[in-house]
Amino acid sequence: MACYRFPATIVAPRASRHRIRAQKPSISHPKRLFSAASSARFGWDDVLRVGEGNQEDDDPSDLRGYFEKVWACNRGSQEKQSEFVPFLVEDQIVGYIHKGFIEHLRKFQDVFTVVSGKNGCGIGDCVSLHSSLKKPDDRTRAVGHVIKCIGKLIPGIRNELYPVTSSFGMPIFFSLERAAAPYFGIKAYGVHMNGYVERDGQQFLWLGKRSNMKPTFPGMLDHLVAGGLPHGITCKENLMKECEEEAGIPRSISNNCCKSAQ
Template structure:
């Protein structure tokens, strides 16, 4: 019997599912993808990271950031530190075999760790486990929603009830913010899922990250934020001027404008000038969490006199930092929130700070899209 608090009471008035989605082709499975091998770019010197690592473990200030950026010897052709940051976003690929495909209307939409799946088996009127190996995996089954739960709204409510019952112990940091569940970007939505639960169901999640930069006397500077110490995720770490996940029911462009206003006080008259410049992707496994993220990248050249101001309390402060120093911080420390590193490395490529003559250039460029960029 299903746990009573997780029981979803089916209605006789449930509408039929969206027929146009039934016969869509299967998505490719990461279980069949070749494991990505990150090349090791030979270092031309021995890195001394003890001071930076000590500061990272104990917390750091802006003074620490600038001191390390300025005092560390800078060899712009040494890409090894960048490779290491890409690896931090693409851990434990060998653990994919521990996950069960999550399938809706013949499309793989996510992956659930087999032990986390045990917590879903009690909600048998919401989640079912058909015996079928056609979607891959090592457990002789896949996970799907009960066939009587057919509409987007009913699916959203049913899964939401289960997540509430699982609680903060299993899914910490519940935000009451919904992410759309799709097989790939721009495809029809199957239902909406609590943001904090997204990696536990291995769904594809999308975000927008913006490099806000200034040109002064022929040199480029990036506005960098330091996250609030009271944020539940990555407190006190360095971050982009503007970044945010893609919630339900909003376009990338409008989401960026919204985040610009909330996170940095950038008015629409300025933020509307941001340029979409591509995307980065990664696949990271951490325990029961399987992150399959795609970040849409934007550049915005800001007026020299503009000073960002956080409006939502999530950023402690901002500093304008020379791009060469930002590159050094990424190479030598773990001060940045991990996925920000990928977007800034992409910026370094596009603005000529990483050159084809640098050993490992093409391998590093390719590694910025290690995940399923679809």
Template sequence: MASGFCSLGLNVTSLLSSHALARLVVLPTLRWRSSSISMSPRLCISRALSAATSPVSSSFTWDDVIETGRAEYAPRNSSDLTGFLEKVDRCNRGSEKLAEFIPFVIEEQIVGYIHKGFFTEYLREFHGIFTFAHNGSFPDRVGGYVTLNLMFQKPEDRTRAVADVIKILGDKGIIPGIRNELYPVKSSFNAPVLFSLERAAAPFFGLKGYGVHMNGYVKKDGQKSLWIGKRSLAKPTYPGMLDHLVAGGLPHGISCGENLVKECEEEAGISKTIADRAIAVGAVSYMDIDQYCFKRDVLFCYDLELPEDFVPQNQDGEVESFKLIPVAQVANVIRETSFFKANCSLVITDFLFRHGFIKPEQLGYLDLYRRLRNGDCS
């Protein structure tokens, strides 16, 4: 069901007939009725929204990680992949809530999904920016889909108009964690960019997001070990949790390779000469609905074999510390705990497949492999 829902983004010609487009109302003025928002009984759920977007934190130490990683600590049968499947499920919550979202449409392409009972109520206040169109396929009071005013024909015009909205909603605390980092809005990875949107707002619009995640590993005495980072407690999202050596979202106007080199320097002090050796090894994907936010992410995976004497040094203050841990122990930590930032578990699990740490003889092998790509990889 999840894949079918996402596949709507490939073609919406039938949804957007010429008659439907003709009914779009163009209201070029931007209006914000803050008093009506604060007085609306239906919108007295900001606390619930805060709960949905509040960061997850953990107080575990590296000693806890190492202890958990020891093979003798792990209580499960090593042939059982249930613990890994649980982590995949954690990234793919909320499929039963798909009906609560309606499409966000630009130029007859579905680029996202917006919660019809919460976030649309805020967008309705911006009459000159957003338009709600009704369609028989979506027989509800909110309407069939959300689009932008047709007066915004160019990507840069759409970017500026929506940026004004995000600024107001950010100041109101409705969209927390504004980063001043733009993400491209498009129907698929290779499709044209229709406009750019603040990164923190992407889950509220259900946009397809892309990122680069790199497993940095060392081979010594026949054993492979992974460099693992522990996120800074000052991070607005997932403070104190475990992370890859290098990872980051893919902003507008930069390629995956260029972004990886940039993130390598910022997060781990890896020079371009070494970072250029990273190998692209595929992608994982997931779709996660958490109350009013819908994350549809594709993570491009990279492997980088590092010199034995390399020691990462964080440059941007986002990583508290690093630890080099044998891959088998990292696997135990993923299987037995929730110490890792959720989507990192997927990328490392994919590494375990490719490097032979998960084998076909293990129960659930094919199911786990398939579900690492549960989202729409387009």
């Protein structure tokens, strides 16, 4: 772990998880920063000013630099969206599947049903689970078998399950191999924790550096603690687990510091 004082904290959506490489930070717009020090003074008036676009160039509440990073990560377009088909379970859209990947699912007609719009899906082309798969456990086993059969198409199998839901906290339709989540376009969630240290009246941000042996984003800077939210565990318990695994923070400390995570 390392402790740095950055003029700005840049947060990327978890969906992309593009991490910043371990190098000196370079900022092209020094006036478009939102520092940890200024965040303590960020109030409701600042929120209104940001929403109305009335910031001055040297306004510490100017978040344009942050939004530029969000826009850079949001690479979707109307043309790209047309390449994906809704994935439905119990008439609920739980994900979006690329048309190229659907061709591999057609081989498993006892698990997946591929419907064209002209056959009455109601929303155009779509993919759903076979009507015989009524229970979450049955769906998990059936889809898990498919993942094993086409495993060569999905690198990095972890044997870790993610819950498949319509949105966070809603009933779980089934559980899906973590590595396959992007291929089915499901909503995946995670826990992230930043650590700050105050020295001489200044705030410093603790950064983690990923092992060079990691299969994903090796050697890049990361949050102090971060991890995906698997099936069957609460946010708080998952965060405490990740604290131990990634930062060596014992539960005696994390249990007292994670009271707001449910």
